Amino acid sequence: MAKLILFNKPFGVLPQFTDRGSETKRSTLSNFIDVPGVYPAGRLDRDSEGLMMLTDDGKLQARISDPKYKMPKTYLVQVEGDVSEDGLAMLRRGVELKDGLTRPATVERIAEPDLWPRDPPIRVRKSVPDCWIKLTISEGRNRQVRRMTAAVGNPTLRLVRWSIGDWTLEGLLPGEWRGDG
Numbered sequence: 001m002a003k004l005i006l007f008n009k010p011f012g013v014l015p016q017f018t019d020r021g022s023e024t025k026r027s028t029l030s031n032f033i034d035v036p037g038v039y040p041a042g043r044l045d046r047d048s049e050g051l052m053m054l055t056d057d058g059k060l061q062a063r064i065s066d067p068k069y070k071m072p073k074t075y076l077v078q079v080e081g082d083v084s085e086d087g088l089a090m091l092r093r094g095v096e097l098k099d100g101l102t103r104p105a106t107v108e109r110i111a112e113p114d115l116w117p118r119d120p121p122i123r124v125r126k127s128v129p130d131c132w133i134k135l136t137i138s139e140g141r142n143r144q145v146r147r148m149t150a151a152v153g154n155p156t157l158r159l160v161r162w163s164i165g166d167w168t169l170e171g172l173l174p175g176e177w178r179g180d181g
Contacts, residue, residue, distance in 0.1 A: 003038055075162060
């Protein structure tokens with residue numbers, strides 16, 4: 001039976017087990033997970049938080065991470081400024097990035113979610129409002145969500161991946177993991 005681990009990756013943690021190429025020791029998955037033979041199914045940037053999945057099953061890893069399977073990934077995103085209806089419509093149609101047009105996203109403005117405090121906290125500017133959106137994409141380009149929100153004029157301040165397919169972060173605090181399956 002395949003091992004599947006759901007992990008709530010904290011901000012600042014590298015999405016890999018070893019830190020190559022840094023003079024200073026940075027936190028990695030090995031600081032939290034001591035399960036032999038599992039590997040990340042996809043990535044989540046060091047400056048992003050939330051759901052990462054790890055498995056020892058190559059086919060499952062591909063189904064989760066390969067864009068051809070179009071597995072939906074949902075993010076809770078705090079952005080700078082107040083996203084306009086035009087901005088939301090652009091995200092829903094697909095946004096032109098340097099590497100081409102994104103697939104259409106599902107997006108809605110949401111109230112501030114009940115999340116754990118981020119460490120360190122985001123930079124707050126009293127003169128610039130912010131808001132939260134829930135964004136679901138079915139591809140996974142490098143830093144895609146950040147590039148999409150910037151393209152519509154609302155740079156990302158905080159990015160939390162909440163779900164991948166039917167798997168969610170529900171009940172997991174930062175740094176916690178559970179086996180599934």
